[in-house]
Amino acid sequence: MNAADLGLPVAVPSTALFTDRYELTMLQAALRAGTADRRSVFEVFTRRLPEGRRYGVVGGTGRVLDAIENFRFDADVLAFLAEQGIVDEPTRAWLADYRFRGDVWGYPEGEVYFPGSPIMRVEGTFAEAVLLETVILSILNHDSAVAAAASRMSVAAGGRPLIEMGARRTHELAAVAAARAAYVGGFATTSDLAAGFRYNIPTVGTSAHAFTLLHDSERDAFTAQVDSLGSGTTLLVDTFDVTEAVRMAVDIAGPGLGAVRIDSGDLLLLAHRVRQQLDDLGAVKTKIVVTSDLDEYAIASLAAAPVDAYGVGTQLVTGSGHPTCSMVYKLVARADDGGADAPLRAVAKKSMGGKTSIGGRKWAARRLDASGIAEAEVVGTGPVPEVLADRQLLVELVRGGEVVAREPLDAARDRHAAARAGLPMSATQLSRGEAVLPTEYLTHDV
Secondary structure (H helix, E strand, O other), X not given: OOHHHHOOOOOOOOOOOOOOHHHHHHHHHHHHHOOOOOEEEEEEEEOOOOOOOOOEEOOOHHHHHHHHHOOOOOHHHHHHHHHOOOOOHHHHHHHHOOOOOOEEEEOOOOOEEOOOOXXXXXXXXXXXXXXXXXXXXXXXXXXXXXXXXXXXXXXXXXXXXXXXXXXXHOOHHHHHHHHHHHHHHOOOEEOOHHHHHHHOXXXXXXXXHHHHHHOOOHHHHHHHHHHHHOOOOEEEOOOOOHHHHHHHXXXXXXXXXXXXXXXXXXXXXXXXXXXHHHHHOOOOOOEEEEOOOOOHHHHHHOXXXXXXXXXXXXHHHOHHHOOOOOEEEEEEEEEOOOOOOOOEEEOOOOOOOOOOOOOOOEEEEXXXXXXXXXXXXXXXXXXXXXXXXXXXXXXXXXXXXXXXXOOOHHHHHHHHXXXXXXXXXXXXXXXXXXXXXXXXXXXXXX
16 A cells, blocks of 8 residues: 555645646647647657667656646646746636546556557647646656666566665655655665655665764674664674674674675675675674665676675666656647547657657557567557457556546556566566567557
């Protein structure tokens, strides 16, 4: 159960100004032109994966649903729009009553995606749907980047637990979102208490080097920590001399010491030495936690080391070199008039430089081979082939403006593990490569 589902005082504030100015100026012009009420379909997709990545991970869907619910123009926001001369009075009057009343379909959170995948589809009038572009992209681009990095690190860790500890390396609110996305991607815990409070993610943490340096000796520091937190605590052993610190830690806490943490130096060498020392001292169940600027490659390099858990910060919350997924939000179909039953026509941008898009309201399905492993991402418009009918990927998220797909965060986490397991084995290789699945298009009239 998410903390967000428990009625705790952590509601998302109004998201109305988490947008670009041109969303509102387009709205004003469309209202004046009489085209604002045309039924429209927008889709979120990416034309390519970050260089070298073989799959993407959908992160942030739950946060998007919160953002849509809280997209409201209150008196203060409307006053700001008036003072800055951003939109005229008729447009402000329209915004005062704004509620998204359309439908949203999308890949469920934790699912994997590929170039061209219709990750999210927003349907409603042009006016109500266009306003959501920036906030949807802001959330999905950030959270999906972190979730993808977390997924790769989870694979590299080979089942060993991962601790998210990047709060001090990013914006304070982005840190909460990053912890959430990391949990979806496979991390077990977070150091960020706001993430624990908001999303019920397990939190961990004991002490930093400052705690050791506060005391007159390392022995005094270890003694104080064990007296306060018990022998099951994790002692940081690399402030001065690792070998002496490990000896002292076991002497103070006994062989039941919970763990030691190594935060610097040659982690591969130190892990082996510390494991041998702990075993010689009888602390055979004491775990070893390593931190220090880890990424998926560093984690993979420690696969043969006697490491029990990894703490990851900077590289995780920055997407391990790819802090965005380059997702876009494009109009792919619209009606010719404002009638509720007016038929849709496909529309698409045609331009130079690889920024073209494919028109039409799309579905997506994942075709499997004879062994049940995914072999293609099939994206189409019009009827869904019968052979793919039970393999469709988009699910209903919002119906008539009401959220219909809230779920516990653990559901997204479990979904990702299952989706990743259903990909070809080459998907989890850390070596650079193209998308592990080709995207095939089956296009018809809207």
